[in-house]
Amino acid sequence: QKEVEQDPGPLSVPEGAIVSLNCTYSNSAFQYFMWYRQYSRKGPELLMYTYSSGNKEDGRFTAQVDKSSKYISLFIRDSQPSDSATYLCAMWGGGAGSYQLTFGKGTKLSVIP
């Protein structure tokens, strides 16, 4: 079992739809959770950064972390064609000495006008 599982998609939705992106993980030591957006031929861009369980909202984006289920989600409301990109989840345990992020494989999203 991989440490972080993420459905690679592709996921195609109509403009205006609510998008749900998810990752599951196996390492209970993970405490910091991130979502990155990566456009073609660009580097990953940080979207959301959360610590421990709970919800965080930023505009049309909401990140949820459920540590009891080892499950994280990113919701995109009122999706736009400009949201078409690959979304990567990443996580880190928080311990000193190693700052390696563990990434999911990424989900490719297309928002159709």
Next chain:
Amino acid sequence: SAVISQKPSRDICQRGTSLTIQCQVDSQVTMMFWYRQQPGQSLTLIATANQGSEATYESGFVIDKFPISRPNLTFSTLTVSNMSPEDSSIYLCSAGGGNQPQHFGDGTRLSIL
């Protein structure tokens, strides 16, 4: 958040040659990281570059093949040595770590003929 610039953005190199990739951050950062990303795949950490000390390499990556310099708190280089077609990939620099999220540059797209 830190702005990260990488040079070159892309290159095509001959087998057996070496290429040095530069990464510049617009503010002082403690940790810098080098990743490799195969097309359509997630990110794999090559090494962590600390100012004033040797880089820390992940399993499967060695200093002779990927020497790293970190002369100050805003700059790092990664050299890909004695290149072969298997080294064709996207190489990404990031900065941050610890309680600060990592931010990425746009990467260097490297093709080996």
